[in-house]
Amino acid sequence: MDHIPRISEVMYVGMCRKIGRPTEVAIRRDVMDMWEMIEKPLQTYTGDMCMFTGSHREGFRFDSSDMDVMIWNHGHKMISKVSQFSIYDTSKHTIILMEENTDTPPGFVILQLLTQPKDTFITSALVSLKGIGYLSNLLWRENYLQITRENKVYHTVDSHGPCSTAYHRNIEIDLAFCLKSIHWTKITSNWIERSLNYIWPPAYVLNEILKNGYHCVPIGNNILSPFYELEWRLSFSQAEQKLVCTMNHTQFLCYGLLKIFLKEVINDSIDEPLLCSYHIKTTMFWIIQLETIQWCPNNLLNCFWKCFKYLIHCVYRGVFPNFFIPQNNMFLNKAIGSGFLFEQLNQYYRMGVSCLLLSPTLRSILEPALGTSSFAVHFLEGHVKSDVEIDYHCKSEIFSLSFSNMTHQKKFTLLKSIERLFQFLFSPCQTLTLQYCTAQTLIDMVFIAAHSSFCRTQKEKFALERTFCNILKVAGSIGCVSDLLYLALYYYRIGRYHGTIRLIHFIRERLSQPFILYRFLRVQRYKSVCRLSLSGRMKMAWANDLKLDEGVVYIQELILEQQEAKKNGEYTLFISPFLTLEWLSVLSYYRLGNRSQYQQSLSDLKTLLLCDDGRYVPTDHRDLAWQILGICQHVGGDLHGALQSYQESLKQEPYNQIQKATEARLRIVEGQLQGNIL
Known part of the structure; x- marks a missing residue:
């Protein structure tokens, strides 16, 4: 050449x-950095810490890339010297000493337990050598492999090196259940001294790496070694991620x-x-x-x-x-x-x-x-x-974040974490990520609280509903266009069907604008909103799928689907905002007894499913979309139409894992049709 x-x-x-491009890579990292900052206080509260590593965290988005996750318990403290023992509270922490000697190859340590274990995970991985308790990497991996297999979120779970490799939908995930230390061992002194003598990495990056520490993962060096089961490999994944970002x-x-x-x-x-x-x-x-x-x-x-x-x-x-x-x-x-x-x-x-x-x-x-x-x-x-393409990329990264499957207390902790972060200055993308997460957390808190709250009087009930509506309005005003649909869902849930219809008309008008960013991109039309701030563009032009988390009642008609999805390890149902507009309209008109508008809305819903090319109702969501059409037909008494829609749902890709719910509804419809014939 x-x-x-x-x-x-x-x-x-x-x-x-x-x-x-540099801007795109920066966006990916900024969004992930903000997610970690928001999550960290919550993880500290629960004691279960995790971080993303590997190519995805570094800023790559290869089609075939897997997800690498490191998970550790905040209560397990590793020290490199016995003198560091006094730093920690032994009533709260399990203290583990990293032993480096001639019997372990460079980069590997043996972990000696110095205190009584505080949980069964440590106890079940203990082995005794000359009367001293050590952690077995083999038992540790086997225990966590079993836990991963029992988690229905994952399928095709197997062991791969120090990790439990599993699949969530079509995404391969490597889960490394490990231990963390902030006390650097003697053997790492060469790297620290070398880094101080060279201009790379910069001093501030080196200091951050030294502050954050490193991990031990459960794998030995040589399977033929007599100490193989006791050896743990030092892992510098967190430091590597910082170096790549440099x-x-x-x-x-x-x-x-x-x-x-x-x-x-x-x-x-x-x-x-x-x-x-x-x-x-x-x-x-x-x-x-x-x-x-x-x-x-x-x-x-x-x-x-x-x-x-x-x-x-x-x-x-x-x-x-x-x-x-x-x-x-x-x-x-x-x-x-x-x-x-x-x-x-x-x-x-x-x-x-x-x-x-x-x-x-x-x-x-x-x-x-x-x-x-x-x-x-x-x-x-x-x-x-173009600004349009950058916005589309930013939107995709931010909307991929999730804080689902949490209790009300955890959501409250998350909200306090977000509130503290608003005091600091961040990049525009990070600030937008914080704003989006605020809206999502408020929405989740309302529905979780509504699901668990109890009111003794009607006055208390109305006051609580008014508070919830106000919070959802705030979330809708700072989030994306489609976030107002959660308020429409709540109106329907509490029987305010006229309010649901009015809000649907308002949201439909906003979602029908030619500059809306959903899963499609109209470059020329979107340029008309590029003069707005990034926050303004999200509130004016961005739309996202609705996410219905398990264990929370958003709408009675989909409880069965949520329950069946959970049994199959899917804790969130995803619904297109354009589909939500139509089916909420159908159900609201039915509840109001407006038969003509019900039929018109039902026809609009069916037309959307039959004529859409995947831009308004994504292909991987169509199992639930056809199910919803069937429910709307079933509610209105169109048993033959419901039968066909449920059958069509079973033909789609089982993205939401609701086949059992579909089969159950089919049996009900078939039974009703059989009863009508008899």
Whole structure:
């Protein structure tokens, strides 16, 4: 490949489009950072801490990416020296000592229990060695694997390394049940000193990493070792995430380029690859810290090549030093050296940078530039994206957040956490995330409280309903357009059908505007609201699905569906706002006895389902959508129509896991039809 600077800029722009522009990556990280800030006080309150790690948390959005989650108990305190014992309250905390000795390989520790365990998880993982209690990584993994299998949220649960690997819907999730420490061990001193001597990472990042600590995950180094069951691996996932976020965008794209090349070329058609994404990440860390490279768009291919040569060098030597603990050779106990893998990589090396053409993704980026020497782009084109597209990306990231399946007390703790955060200055995207989460928390609190509250008099009841309505109005005024539908749901729930109809007309008018952002994007029309603030655009033009959480009654007609979804591990039902408008209208007119308007609304609802191409009623929600149509027909006495709708519901993708509810309703309708015939 000649004219490397030109080709590098083409690759840079192509990777920006594939992986994300700087603004998009910043949005992803900002939203996740805010979610963690909101969640942290709640997690501390419950004692169950968790954080997202891996590619998704780092800012990648690959279609095939899984979700990596680390989970630990706030009451388990790990220390590296016995002198640190006095820091903690032994009446509240379980104290665990990390032992490093010649019997454990670098990067691994043995965990000795110093106090009486405060929970059964510690007790069930204890083994005795010479009268001293140690934590068994094997028992720990088995215990949490069983817990994961019993959780109906997940399916296809299995053990993979230190993690429980499971699926939620079609998303693969790696759950690492671990232990956390803020006391750095002696063996990590090399990394700390090295980082102080180099300009990367910056001092403030290093200080934050040292403050946040690290984890121990339940896996030993060598299964043949007599201490394998007692060994726990030091994990620096939280520090790694901070380091990735410190990368400039060229470095981040080079990291993504290496990941794509690994997946589509090196590991293509290999069932058990010897190289993994962690080796790629470690390569990036070493090269950024130790090598003097110009990390800029027109040098991207040279940056890739430098990293690739380091990778080959490690494979040839059979030594791949861990970034945090160089004494830990990550190739140890692996069949790596000058064998097949080296020959494979050396073949790519002899091809030069043109080996990138072996990747379908990278070839599609490079071919236009290689076909003609006049084809060129400027790297700034990789940063250009319309306000509309940025808003759509921001909306997708924020609306993916969830705080479902909580008690009223937990929601109240969450609201206090949000209130404290409003005192600080954040990026516009983080501020918007905080605003959205405020609206969602208020909505959830109202329905949870309404479900559990008891009033002794009518006066108390009316006062409480008025308070709930006012809170939902506030939520609707600070949230997105569709959040007002929760107020309409509440009106229907308390029998204010005229109020429901009036509100539906108002919301329908707002949702019918051509600039509405739902799952479709009208670029030209949306530009008319771009003059507003980001908050104003959300309140004026963004729409989201309604989320009905299990255990809370939003509307009587869907209780059966919520119960059946919960039995199958789905704790939230998702309903299109456009569908909600129609079926609430149908039911309200029916309750008011307005037969003609009921029939018209029912016809509108059916037309929406039959004619929509997935823009207004998403394909993966249509099982519940057809079910709702059937319920509306059933309520009005159209048994044949209800029968057909329920049957159609069973033909859809079972996204909401309500098949048993559908079958139950079918039996009722069939029984009624049979009774009519008799």
